[in-house]
Amino acid sequence: MEINEIKQESKKGTRTLVKCLVCGEIFDSSLEKCPVCGVGREHFIPYEVEETGYQSNTEEVFVILGNGAAGISAATAIRDRNKTCTIHMVSNESVRSYNRPMLTKTLISLKDIKQIEVHNPEWYEEKNITNHLSVTIQEINTEKKVINLSDNSAIQYDKCIYALGSECFIPPIKGADQPEVIAIRKFSDVQRVTDLIPKTKNAVVIGGGVLGLEAAWEISKSNCNVTVLEMADKLMGRQLDQEAGEFLLTIVKNAGIQLRLNASVIEITGQNEVTGVKLATGENFPADLVILSSGIVPNTALAIATGIEAARGIVVNEHMETNLPDVYACGDCAEFKGVNYGIWPQALAMGEAAGANAVGDAVTYENVPPVLTFTGMNTSLFAAGDNGKTPGIQYTTVMKKDETLKTFEKYYFVDEHLSGIILIGDTSKAGKLTNDLEEKRLLKDMNL
Ligand SMILES: Cc1cc2nc3c(=O)[nH]c(=O)nc-3n(C[C@H](O)[C@H](O)[C@H](O)COP(=O)(O)OP(=O)(O)OC[C@H]3O[C@@H](n4cnc5c(N)ncnc54)[C@H](O)[C@@H]3O)c2cc1C
Structure with missing residues (x-):
């Protein structure tokens, strides 16, 4: 069942939803693992669907450059609010949107893109979203409002959402260009x-x-x-x-x-x-x-060539607007208040804000706090918040370590308030501790 069908049923009160604290994905509570990042139930919290209420059915054309997390989130936000507009999604990959974080998590068992697709083909038909796959965007002409593609076709748009993500950073090492x-x-x-x-x-x-x-x-x-x-x-x-x-x-x-x-x-x-x-x-x-595996470089070149302001990422305001009218940016390629962690939950949240605001709604984006998880090597790991990394701040810490059980817990506090968490070996408390972190719980109330 698709997420949107699940949401509909949830609105009718027949299903319950959860949100993954690690990647922000929302899905049916019956699933044992998050379909995007693979973490278990300890990372889920109950989720209530919020109705947008905003509707503006127009004949506008929205073009979404990129079909990653930010692109698909923007497309969904647009269609939720505008039932009659035209939506184009363009990608140089040959496949529809998929759960990118699963690439390394299922590297050996991943044989078919269907294993990690965000939506099946029927979803795109039902939402009337046109996918342009295996085509590279060559140029964005913001004056004529045209996107020129590598197959010599062009898309005329009213609103453009730039969601071209990032590429892996390739360090300048001799021999790095070999096929293996x-x-x-x-x-x-x-x-x-x-x-x-x-x-x-x-x-x-x-x-x-x-x-x-x-x-x-x-x-x-x-x-x-x-x-x-x-x-x-x-x-x-x-x-x-x-x-x-x-x-x-x-x-x-x-x-x-x-x-x-x-x-x-x-x-x-x-x-x-x-x-x-x-x-x-x-x-x-x-x-x-x-x-x-040496980090990422945001895809900003096409934006810069058309006069869109970029630092490390494309500079956007809290509505995901760039410096040019009718051009929004979101996901790994964008930065808000100088921040971009290059993570899935941020791309989802930015994409939703970009899509909603492009339609005319007023959705304000706030930077999503980064969370780190790792499962493998016969262990699991969870780290969130500020684990002693801000210069000039005095931290108090509580650490528990069991070499036999191979478990490690460490808590960072600023002025007695929880600021950071590291769990290794047993991450079953991650969900509860994330709430404690959000509420900046006091050390004396934490029963450590
Ligand atoms: C292996 C891996 C594991 C990850 N694990 C995690 C994790 O556990 N947790 C987490 O939070 N995040 C994780 N991430 C990061 C997360 O996947 C990204 O933050 C997220 O996918 C960004 O989404 P996006 O839509 O901004 O960009 P992308 O997903 O990069 O999508 C951009 C799309 O645009 C296309 N494109 C680029 N240039 C052009 C062009 N000129 N013409 C046409 N198409 C173009 C790209 O090919 C791509 O399909 C992981 C990333 C990778 C690669």
């Missing part, structure tokens, strides 16, 4: 990895963030030797603290993954095919497959 070096961003990247897996004995993952570790764990299931090379001196340094990083390090090593911190990669070696990864120290790690 893959950065996972699209479904087609997963297909390339799965084609190479049967002949892979040694895989090296460059980058020890969440996506790198997810990919490493998945690849290790296919009986390859897997090594993770991380440039920093700790794992997930942005979200974890020193103790949590060390705890996770032991778990990763115990899961059979080789891990090297302070690893400065200077070359991916090989003539006709990849043979290894070389560090500045001279060490060489044999590899037939290399996964690059």
Whole structure:
């Protein structure tokens, strides 16, 4: 059953919905796992459908550039409020919107796009949304209000929503352009990895963030030797603290993954095919497959070329408006108040605001607090809030660690109020603690 049908039934009181605290997805409460990010029930909270009330049925044409989380969220917000307008979605991928976070979480078992599609083809028919797939947007002419596409066609629009997301950052390493070096961003990247897996004995993952570790764990299931090379001196340094990083390090090593911190990669070696990864120290790690996981770069080039203001991302206000009239931006490619975490819940929320405001509604976007989860390596991890990262702030902490049970909990407080959480091994309290964090609960009330 599609989310919108579920919402309808929920309005009639026949179904109950939940919201995933990790990715913001809303779905039927009977599901055991979130369809977008795969986390379990401990991360769900009950969700009540809010009716928009706003309706404006017009003959306008809305063009949505990109069909990722932000694009599909914008399309849904438009159709919810305008039943008669024309909606075009354009993507250079050959597939309809899908749950991108599942790419690394199901890397080895993902065979068919249907496993992770957001909506089936009937949904688009019913909503009268036209998908333009496998076409690249060449130019946005904001004066003539025309989008020029790579197949020489053009779309005339009244309102344009720029949701072109981001690409993987490819570090300038010699040999990174070889076919066996893959950065996972699209479904087609997963297909390339799965084609190479049967002949892979040694895989090296460059980058020890969440996506790198997810990919490493998945690849290790296919009986390859897997090594993770991380440039920093700790794992997930942005979200974890020193103790949590060390705890996770032991778990990763115990899961059979080789891990090297302070690893400065200077070359991916090989003539006709990849043979290894070389560090500045001279060490060489044999590899037939290399996964690059080194962050993202927002897709802003087309916007900049047409005069849309961008810093790291396209600059938008709280209504997702850019500096040009009738052009909105949302998702990984946009930034609000200088912030863009490049995460699914933010893309959903920005997309909804962009779509709603483009129709004429007044929806204000607020930055979504980032949450980190990781499941794999025989453990689970949850980190949220400020875990001691703001300079000049005095934190109080409470830490509980059990080496036998392999569990770790740490709580950060500012002026006695909860500011951050790290859970490793047992994340069953994540939902409740997220509420505590939102309410900035006092240390004395937390029963720690
Ligand atoms: C492997 C992976 C795992 C992730 N895991 C998580 C997670 O666990 N939790 C989380 O919160 N977030 C996660 N993310 C991040 C999350 O998926 C993104 O924040 C989200 O998908 C962004 O959505 P978007 O719509 O802004 O952009 P995108 O999903 O990138 O969509 C943009 C679309 O535009 C297309 N496009 C770009 N340029 C052009 C052009 N010129 N012409 C035509 N089409 C174009 C792109 O191909 C793409 O299809 C993950 C991301 C990846 C890659």
